[in-house]
Amino acid sequence: METTTTTKGYQPMEYKSEEGRLKIFGFWIFLGAEIVLFSTLFATYFVLVNQTAGGPSGKDLFEIHIFATETFLLLTSSFTCGLAILYMRRNSMKGYLIWTIITLLLGLGFLIMEIEEFAMLVEMNAGPTRSAFLSAFFTLVGTHGLHVTLGIFWVIGVMIQVIKRGFTPVTSRKIFMTGLYWHFLDVVWIFLFSTIYLLGVV
Amino acid sequence: MEQHHHSAKPHIIGYIYSLVLTVLAFVVMLYTSLPMSWKITILLVLAVMQLLVQLIYFMHITESEDGVYQVINVAYGIFVAVTVVAGSIWIMIYNTMLV
Numbered sequence: 001m002e003t004t005t006t007t008k009g010y011q012p013m014e015y016k017s018e019e020g021r022l023k024i025f026g027f028w029i030f031l032g033a034e035i036v037l038f039s040t041l042f043a044t045y046f047v048l049v050n051q052t053a054g055g056p057s058g059k060d061l062f063e064i065h066i067f068a069t070e071t072f073l074l075l076t077s078s079f080t081c082g083l084a085i086l087y088m089r090r091n092s093m094k095g096y097l098i099w100t101i102i103t104l105l106l107g108l109g110f111l112i113m114e115i116e117e118f119a120m121l122v123e124m125n126a127g128p129t130r131s132a133f134l135s136a137f138f139t140l141v142g143t144h145g146l147h148v149t150l151g152i153f154w155v156i157g158v159m160i161q162v163i164k165r166g167f168t169p170v171t172s173r174k175i176f177m178t179g180l181y182w183h184f185l186d187v188v189w190i191f192l193f194s195t196i197y198l199l200g201v202v
Numbered sequence: 203m204e205q206h207h208h209s210a211k212p213h214i215i216g217y218i219y220s221l222v223l224t225v226l227a228f229v230v231m232l233y234t235s236l237p238m239s240w241k242i243t244i245l246l247v248l249a250v251m252q253l254l255v256q257l258i259y260f261m262h263i264t265e266s267e268d269g270v271y272q273v274i275n276v277a278y279g280i281f282v283a284v285t286v287v288a289g290s291i292w293i294m295i296y297n298t299m300l301v
Contacts, residue, residue, distance in 0.1 A: 015266055025268040032279035039283030043290035064232065071224060079217040082260040083210065090208045183260045187253055190224075194249045198231045202241065 012089050014173040027177045031184050038188050041143055045136040045196065053131035058200025061126055063117075067197040070113050071189065074148075077106035078186035085179045088172055093162075096175070100159055103182065107152050114145050140196070144188050151185055154178050216259025223252045 015021045049058070081103040087095025118138070121127060128138035158174045165171055227248045231241055257263045263272050 021266060024266060028272040028275055032275045035279035036282050039286045043287045046291050047294045075220055078260060082213045086210055086213060180261055183256050187256050190249050190252045194227055194245050198227060202231050
């Protein structure tokens with residue numbers, strides 16, 4: 001039980017007001033909807049994965065070292081993002097800022113790799129218009145990449161607010177929600193790298 | 203108790219778990235010669251374990267007073283996701299067999 005974080009009666013600042021608590025709950029409902037959104041894109045991909053129209057398949061296109069590095073970057077950023085929230089709860093502005101900036105840099109690194117990967121595929125004449133398989137691939141992975149992009153801007157926006165206003169019940173709630181979002185993006189990526197990339201190259 | 207909640211330990215444990223699970227997924231898929239159905243099963247089990255690590259160690263899904271509802275909500279989202287994905291694959295496989 002020593003790893004539990006759920007002891008009753010413990011309330012970090014973001015849960016102290018009814019409003020804060022309900023907004024966080026609302027955000028979980030949004031994440032539930034996001035799960036469903038991504039599931040439809042995954043379903044489309046699996047249905048179309050063999051429809052390559054004589055073009056390249058995942059085996060020809062996916063490079064292990066690229067998606068392994070992407071996985072490592074995003075996984076580590078999920079960890080550092082958790083640490084940022086931990087330091088917020090310790091009321092340490094310095095710790096929060098350091099770990100948030102590291103998270104952002106890791107996220108940015110992931111995004112740059114993904115954009116380069118997409119550019120490489122388009123250059124190899126394996127863009128989204130090449131086959132149904134590639135349309136589904138770009139839609140799914142692109143939607144995830146778009147979420148990461150949005151996440152980066154959101155985290156930066158909240159960080160600016162925190163620098164201006166410090167840790168208040170409102171800003172700490174926002175930090176916590178961006179954290180949830182960021183972890184969720186890693187959850188989606190876990191399924192992406194497993195079922196799209198790893199399964200694709202085998 | 204406050205001290206306990208502000209410990210980095212769960213995060214570090216969660217990170218180690220997810221690293222180990224990721225490496226395992228790569229090793230099983232790329233460096234073993236198990237039958238494909240085994241590989242897929244192991245891969246999915248590892249992915250679900252990683253999902254739980256994120257939800258529990260990083261996202262603290264149960265810590266709010268609304269923890270129970272949050273779990274129910276995510277569980278329902280996963281149920282719909284599995285139905286959509288597995289259902290689509292199932293229908294399409296039967297469809298192509300008939301052709």
